[in-house]
Amino acid sequence: MSEKDTGKKNASVVTRFAPSPTGFMHVGGVRTALFAWLWARKNNGIFILRIEDTDKEREVEGSIEHIIESLKWLGLDFDYGPEKDGPNAPYIQSERLEIYKKYAQTLIEKGFAYADPYTGDEVEKFRKAAEENKKPFLYREHRPKTFEVWDGAKPLRFKTPEIKSYKWNDLVQGDLSAGPEALDDFILIKSDGFPTYNFAHIVDDIEMQVTHVVRGQEFISSTPKYLSVYEALGVTPPLYASMPHIMATGGNKKLSKRDGAKDILDYKKEGYLAETMINYLAFLGFNPGGEREIFTPEELIKVFELNRIQRSGAKWNDEKLDWFNKEHIKLLPKEEIEKNILEWLPPEMKNPKIIPVILERISKWSDITNMVGAGELDFFFKAPEYAKEKLIYKNSSLEKITGNLKSAIKALESLSENNFTVENIKTELMKIADSLDNRGELLHPVRFALSGLDKSPDPFVIASILGKNETLSRLQKAIT
């Protein structure tokens, strides 16, 4: 064991991210992981990745790799997890069945667990009846008088020790409470031998000495059940920090796949920066209090506080995400920006000169693909085709415009190849333009002769990128 590990052995903060491998790392899950990671890192604690694969029906192959790749991209490094053994390995629940059985046996011996004598259909009838009477379904109302020996073929249920109210504190939600109806004899071990989430996560959190359970708020309602298990086990429960949900942009629904919740790696594919996703996701529900919004991951670790997380859901906002990305691109070193833009350009367009033009028009790298697809950059590489009349500015005449273009050609010819810069081109052309009734009578035809587009960068920039020869060639073509 390394020195670092030894130093962290008695960490005062241990958090975990515990996804189930269902093939999809959506943004809500990522944010929960992010907050758990931030809290661990802020407190110099331990962050564990634990795979909760107790439902083999829903499992999707390749998910674990997908999850690890996602965390890696975001920079959410975990101290222990699959592929990174620690003191409580393995970190995959399906490989820990013996541990759950051990805990289950303890509960049986203490009289806090029993075999469920009913068939699935029978339980379903109880549930239907409760529903029809508009009452919540409570299995414990059907708890058998005597318990048969658990043979492992039937579900093992928790026998709630004491039906009572619970009060507890949630680091995000504040003081919470629930009445006795929140308690029930839920299933600990399924008939297939796998534990339920409700049981497995408790056992693992105890074994792994998790101090802070950062989870979605959907688990608040079942917290009393968990607390009663901890009591039955005689173990002090961890602290809870329940995150609000991310809501769909349109309505008030929890963000789901159907509502546009995307896999986090889709954002990578679209050319969003990992720092952007961290920053945006953190600020969706968290705010350090000042007016600053752009933070690097390191800065976030410093200012992060669980008690400054919002208590209710926040709607996803793509426009703000784009803004965050634009800001984070600005934070990148120049070479990094250039490298990325060139990478996203098709081979025949990898010209460093057009980088500035692209940079101020995109918020994410994939916008480059859209610009290329829309043909917005074609004119840089090929002289445009257009109808002569398009050169005319407002009420001007083609004769006048042609005359102006001739002046422009003459002026630009006076510039040497080396002096063919944006500044010099602008100086020369503006000299002529300012002598006209309307600058547009020169600037528009020049710009249009060079680009052939109604909307394009200004003529000075285009000319400097095209170079003296190509610029003059296109202007000549315009007057012939």
Next chain:
RNA sequence: GGCCCCAUCGUCUAACGGUUAGGACAUCGCCUUUUCAAGGCGGUAAUCAGAGUUCGAUUCUCUGUGGGGUCACCA
């Protein structure tokens, strides 16, 4: 339906019980401009409603309304 939770501009949010209720995104206008983009400046826009406590309530209490969560051999 039972239980639990939440409530500030359209959206994300800030505000020791005392602020002209602040910022950001979006939106609108102006400047810069030949168009687009970028940039600069400025505007519109919010404390869910009703009681109560208080000299004073966005802030504390209650009720109503609205929204969310949960009530699985899913996590």
